[in-house]
Amino acid sequence: MTKRNNKFIEVAFFLSKYGKAGPPKLLQTDSWKDAYRMFYEQLSDGRDILTFEHSLKNSRDTFDSHFVDTEREGWKDEEGNPQKLKGISSEVFTKFNRLNEEQIWERIKQYANTDVKEREEVFENLIAEQEAEKPDTTARTEGGTKVYISRKVERNPTLRNAALKIHGYDCKVCGFNFEKVYGVWGKHWAEVHHLKPISESKVEKKLTDPGKDLVVVCANCHRMIHRRRGTALTIEELQAKLILK
Ligand SMILES: [Zn+2]
Ligand SMILES: [Zn+2]
Structure with a gap:
């Protein structure tokens, strides 16, 4: 060989x-x-x-x-x-x-x-x-203007925990719950997605309201939201694509 x-x-x-x-x-x-x-x-x-x-x-x-x-x-x-x-x-x-x-x-x-x-x-x-592994900022266009979605905020443990406490562990897109499927092993597990369009310079934790700006999603839906480089789908856009509901 x-x-x-x-x-x-x-x-x-x-x-x-x-x-x-x-x-x-x-x-x-x-x-x-x-x-x-x-x-x-x-x-x-x-x-x-x-x-x-x-x-x-x-x-x-x-x-x-x-x-x-x-x-x-x-x-x-x-x-x-x-x-x-x-x-x-x-x-x-x-x-x-x-x-x-x-x-x-x-x-x-x-x-x-x-x-x-x-x-x-x-x-x-x-x-x-490979894009999803990168701690970067992705953008989507909303009404003609480019808005930024911070992946950094999603990885902030304080904001993450606050969001999970408020929203629970069910995926906002598809309803998936890790504990229901994986039992105790899946308990307290979910991903957090940042919804609020923010300008690149304002990626700061005090500007993020975990109740309003963050949602809980499962790993699959989160990947699908960020699937395309430089863009992010809204929760509604991804829900509209769901075949299995
Ligand atoms: Zn999901
Ligand atoms: Zn996200």
Whole structure:
């Protein structure tokens, strides 16, 4: 078995040698981003999407100066010569430079997700997941103006506890109750969602009224509220989407 890191470098070689203004034709995409993502599922090695895209692009660029017909200049040393390849990169370069485009693709397509539709779905979910992990502020548009929903406030333990005390533990969207489903293990468990549009600069706890500004939701509904990057659904909007009521 070839190591994951080797596979990653093999892909980088392919992207560098056969990608010109856009990615290699055999990948059937015009977007570099999409080309990188094609390999994310198998080669991510725990990296998040942006980091992965970045390092694949960088690895591609280390090969660029070794191919004269590429449109990217690549990394050169002080004398303007192609940067010397080391370790795995050097091994892959020697081995793969003897193969043609089809032969290399035959090999690396095993690490690729070549199904466009599936890829789109995978990434929509992955990005939503990774976004949800970030303690940031998300926005939604209300009557033409952009409003901000603070995820930071949702993580404030004092506000959280105050909200749970006031609202109880039933999900405001779907009614789910962790204790009813998981018994004692689920007791006193729920997430808190911040409703009140606040300006970015006013993410302060004294401005938040846990009775009016916060609601209790289950983990699933909370994810669905914040599913799309940069937006948040209202409770009513998500309720309107519910199929199982
Ligand atoms: Zn729910
Ligand atoms: Zn929320």
